[in-house]
Amino acid sequence: MNSKNKKNVIKINEMHKWFGSFHVLKNINLEVSQGERIVICGPSGSGKSTLIRCINRLEVHQQGHISVNDVELSGDLKNLEVIRSDVGMVFQSFNLFPHLSVLENCTLAPIWVRKMPKRDADELAMEYLERVKIPEQAKKFPGQLSGGQQQRVAIARALCMKPKIMLFDEPTSALDPEMIKEVLDTMIELAQTGMTMLVVTHEMGFAKKVADRVIFMDEGEIIEQNTPKLFFTKPTNDRTKLFLSQILNH
Amino acid sequence: MVFDKQNYVPGTHPDLPPPPGTVGIVGWVKNNLFSSLSNSILTILSLYLLYLLIQGGLSWFVVDAVVNANDKPSCRKIGDGACWAVIVKRFDQFIYGFYPLAERWRIDTSFLLLLIAAAPLLYPDIKFRKYMLIFSCLYPFIAFILIKGGVFNLLMIETNLFGGAMLTVIIGVTSIACSLPLGILLALGRQSRLKLVKLLSVCFIEFMRGVPLITLLFVASTMLNYFLPPGTNFNLLIRVIIMMTFFSAAYIAEVIRGGIQAIPKGQYEAADAIGLTYWQTTRFITLPQALKISIPGIVNTFIGLYKDTTLVVIIGLLDPLGIGRAALADTKWNGLSTETYLFVAVIFFISCFAMSRYSLWLEKKLSTDHN
DSSP, X not given: OTTTTXXXXXXXXXXXXXXXXXXEEEEEEEEEETTOEEEEEOSTTSSHHHHXXXXXXXXXXXXXXXXXXXXXXXXXXXXXXXHHHHEEEEOTTOOXXXXXXXXXXXXXXXXXXXXXXXHHHHHHHHHHHHHTTOGGGXXXXXXXXXXXXHHHHHHHHHHTTOOSEEEEESTTTTSOHHHHHHHHHHHHHHHHTTOEEEEEOSOHHHHHHHOSEEEEEETTEEEEEEOHXXXXXXXXXXXXXXXXXXXXXX | OOOOOOOOOTTOOOOOOOOTTSSHHHHHHHHHTSSSHHHHHHHHHHHHHHXXXXXXXXXXXXXXOBOOOSSHHHHHHHOSSOBTHHHHHHHHHHHHTTOOGGGHHHHHHHHHHHHHHHHHHHOTTOTTHHHHHHHHHHHHHHHHHHHHOOSTTOOOOOGGGOOHHXXXXXXXXXXXXXXXXXXXHHHHHHTOSSHHHHHHHHHHHHHHHHSOHHHHHHIIIIIHHHHSOTTOOOOHHHXXXXXXXXXXXXXXXXXXXXXXXXXOHHHHHHHHHTTOOHHHHIIIIIHHHHHHHHHHHXXXXXXXXXXHGGGGGGGTOOOHHHHHHHHXXXXXXXXXXXXXHHHHHHHHHHHHHHHHHHHHHHHHHHOOSOO
């Protein structure tokens, strides 16, 4: 796409990861340029979640190199918290803090990691809650919200850290069908602001609409990557063809 | 029970009241007391038994009871119910032990101040909480000076004069207040990735839990002297409090560890993902949730600890139980064990029941699941 002259914010080079003796990620090479929106898909167990979890070091890779904003992720990382605060993450199971109100969920990290005064953090949080269209729920607790609302709060919480990169780990997989749309709409709006996004999802409609590049993974390897148009119309690999026929024909 | 048959157009059916007799008091009585023939018979039988118990109990406890008498024989002459005279005559001892009569205002004052100091810790929504917490922090020193004396023209009182309910409160409250933070640290230590911290925590917890409390109290009263440099006189009461604290901290640590392990892994991942450090995660995410889950277990341990303070009688400290036994050993009151032990039981029951109710209230207050 038009990313040739943009700077690469994520560089993954010959990266391997094992869970015990299970080789979960094999020779991953991936470069993501600023503002690029990437959708990663593949059958379950293909390592796609593990891959994006390696990018903010929720999982530790054993071989190869990952660098985020030119900082190499390695064992002697001193300011891991600072790097993590630049990379927002949204989980399949929301992972909101149930004992804190929606507003407190959003302000916790800005106050304690960014050292922002409480009043400014509150203002910022309300701004993002408005953007995900639930400012009226600010005083409630996560347990009182619907799944779709919780996931939108989770997106707002991540955005409050003003991250440069957003990772989405199957953000709609735990939602009822009628709530998937409200979350996807929020993500589409976010994509339009120019955020760098890596999204693990099975929502192929989202991929077609938003993605600059679609990556297909299977058994720990990147099998194929292409623009959505070519990916969906002219897949080259047999496994990609099989996968697409399975998820598009039901 | 039969409603007018009405046909509503689909989508316009209003909410109707439930059939009569299924809700409210009538509904409850019907569902719970008279739901079947056998249930009705049991209800009536229970009511009759309750009547017999109350009638007999009332006459022993109140109607035929004697409050004013100088010894047991004169008690028996007046009435054949309970002889509460033994409690009345020895009431001061039950509360203050052998604390000098003229100085007892110091105990009363300390107790009142204790209530004020505890209020902001127990009720998070209280007014002026910040200022009251400052007082709570100062309270241990104030209470120590007031009760022990020796400065500010206050007469120094030896701790061997302490006794009764006052002793129970001193040992109980101090051990409870100290064992919670120690227990939290031990629970975190046991989960720590630092091998040495983990090893020390595990050893401490397993040792303290593996030894009976009485053994620890004996160690406190006798053996500790061998380990301390000769000539140091380490107060027995303080030794007992330290042992009690260690003992219950080990239990608290395990209860809190259970709470920590009940927190889903996703919580830590979310905390990591927004960049919180280990201590920030512990303070804002782990502990608030773990402590909330552990409230029943923690209070359970506290109640156990509070009642275990009666064991100090074995190493010669006279808590209410000890005072009661001393009263029974007196030839004047020989044989009034029912009255004495009932009274001691009531003293403990009041405190323990209050703790239990408080924990229920706190659980409800901290619940964020519904509404």
